[in-house]
Amino acid sequence: MPAAQSIVIVGAGVFGLTAAIELRGRGWHVSVMDPGPVPTPTAASTDISKVVRMDYGADELWTELGRNSLQRWAEWNRESGVPLFHNDGFLVLSREAMQPGGFEFESFQFLTTLREKLERLDSAAVAQRFPGWSADQYPDGYFNPRGGWAESSKVVAWLAQKARCAGVEVFEQYAFARLLEDGSRVVGVQAKDGRAFRADLTLLATGAWTPTLLTELSDVMWATGQPVLNFRVANPSEWQAPRFPVWAADIGRTGWYGFPALANGTLKVANHGPGRRIHPDAPREVSSDDEPRFRAFLRDTFPALADAPLIGTRLCLYCDTFDGNFWLDHHPQRPGLCVAAGDSGHAFKFAPVLGGLIADAVEGKVDITMKRFAWRERKATGSEGARAR
Numbered sequence: 001m002p003a004a005q006s007i008v009i010v011g012a013g014v015f016g017l018t019a020a021i022e023l024r025g026r027g028w029h030v031s032v033m034d035p036g037p038v039p040t041p042t043a044a045s046t047d048i049s050k051v052v053r054m055d056y057g058a059d060e061l062w063t064e065l066g067r068n069s070l071q072r073w074a075e076w077n078r079e080s081g082v083p084l085f086h087n088d089g090f091l092v093l094s095r096e097a098m099q100p101g102g103f104e105f106e107s108f109q110f111l112t113t114l115r116e117k118l119e120r121l122d123s124a125a126v127a128q129r130f131p132g133w134s135a136d137q138y139p140d141g142y143f144n145p146r147g148g149w150a151e152s153s154k155v156v157a158w159l160a161q162k163a164r165c166a167g168v169e170v171f172e173q174y175a176f177a178r179l180l181e182d183g184s185r186v187v188g189v190q191a192k193d194g195r196a197f198r199a200d201l202t203l204l205a206t207g208a209w210t211p212t213l214l215t216e217l218s219d220v221m222w223a224t225g226q227p228v229l230n231f232r233v234a235n236p237s238e239w240q241a242p243r244f245p246v247w248a249a250d251i252g253r254t255g256w257y258g259f260p261a262l263a264n265g266t267l268k269v270a271n272h273g274p275g276r277r278i279h280p281d282a283p284r285e286v287s288s289d290d291e292p293r294f295r296a297f298l299r300d301t302f303p304a305l306a307d308a309p310l311i312g313t314r315l316c317l318y319c320d321t322f323d324g325n326f327w328l329d330h331h332p333q334r335p336g337l338c339v340a341a342g343d344s345g346h347a348f349k350f351a352p353v354l355g356g357l358i359a360d361a362v363e364g365k366v367d368i369t370m371k372r373f374a375w376r377e378r379k380a381t382g383s384e385g386a387r388a389r
């Protein structure tokens with residue numbers, strides 16, 4: 001029986017922790033290091049909510065991963081005994097009649113062929129079912145009863161506990177400083193305090209920090225700052241499902257999306273737009289034009305929210321790849337080193353299947369899915385920065 005292999009995973013966000021649990025389950029000795037405390041406050045995975053959807057235009061792979069994840073989220077709710085995921089449904093509205101080629105139309109078409117029970121909506125139906133909206137602005141769209149939101153920080157805390165219970169060593173307060181090499185082979189990492197973590201394999205799962213820690217990736221991925229604004233509503237039940245589920249407002253063109261209010265009245269709004277390039281250790285401040293921009297959108301689409309008190313802002317970081325696909329693979333020139341990053345602002349929803357994908361990459365399993373995430377040259381996609389996903 002070959003000796004169990006060891007791996008040190010740098011980064012305890014959703015990539016690092018799901019990979020740790022899966023690899024431990026496959027018999028690896030696994031240690032994880034992160035400056036922490038986990039959930040790390042500056043990590044992309046750390047927040048009150050993340051959208052969980054299967055709606056991905058006509059993209060078969062993302063749609064399939066989304067549908068598989070939705071099944072597993074329900075299992076995680078049972079396993080954890082707490083509602084980590086809320087299946088409130090996903091409301092996708094368009095400012096014009098849905099058109100071929102558009103995110104809304106292609107999602108509706110493709111999911112309908114997969115026999116998903118979507119409900120097509122016009123302005124009259126929106127006004128009747130979802131009274132918070134300026135329904136006359138949204139003449140077309142649909143409601144998908146399968147989808148919703150995950151309590152991301154709670155998920156990360158639960159995954160860290162699950163990892164520890166599985167025998168993963170989670171080292172908080174340790175920050176990666178450099179790779180340890182023996183000849184041309186990477187044999188582990190050294191932390192900023194000088195401590196060495198030696199292992200057969202090293203996995204960098206450091207999200208938006210990755211192109212800074214492994215600069216040869218800085219041409220194919222980069223950190224992008226995205227503002228998140230939290231407002232307070234006085235009567236939360238009026239801004240919760242079923243009358244106010246997770247929503248996307250002409251997202252293919254505008255990027256706007258958001259969440260039902262929490263029990264304490266916090267209502268989160270965000271924008272899946274180009275964002276702005278930023279160094280991952282730079283101050284995390286939203287820019288001065290973000291609040292007026294968000295309020296202009298609210299005034300137009302949710303008039304009753306236009307003057308809601310702003311109770312918090314956050315600049316969260318995507319690790320954007322040039323083509324929006326994840327980066328899950330061994331380093332072609334540095335044996336012993338693997339990378340799992342490139343979330344491009346849309347990976348959290350796949351948490352239940354992410355560990356399996358990353359472990360497959362670590363174990364060198366190659367199939368059509370993994371080809372999409374393999375180490376690759378930067379090609380002119382002509383759509384860099386555009387968010388079709």
Ligand SMILES: Cc1cc2nc3c(=O)[nH]c(=O)nc-3n(C[C@H](O)[C@H](O)[C@H](O)COP(=O)(O)OP(=O)(O)OC[C@H]3O[C@@H](n4cnc5c(N)ncnc54)[C@H](O)[C@@H]3O)c2cc1C
Pocket residue numbers: 010011012013014015016033034035036040042043044045046049050051052174175176177205206207208209213226227228270316317318340341342343344345346347348349350
């Ligand atoms: C504004 C915003 C909104 C989003 N909304 C959604 C959504 O609605 N739905 C969805 O599916 N996805 C969403 N995402 C994307 C999702 O959050 C990410 O895809 C996911 O969290 C990325 O996980 P990660 O583990 O790669 O990165 P992170 O969670 O950032 O984890 C990286 C970890 O690496 C650690 N690290 C960094 N440097 C070092 C070092 N030197 N040594 C050791 N550890 C280090 C950090 O401390 C951190 O814990 C959103 C992201 C943002 C920014």
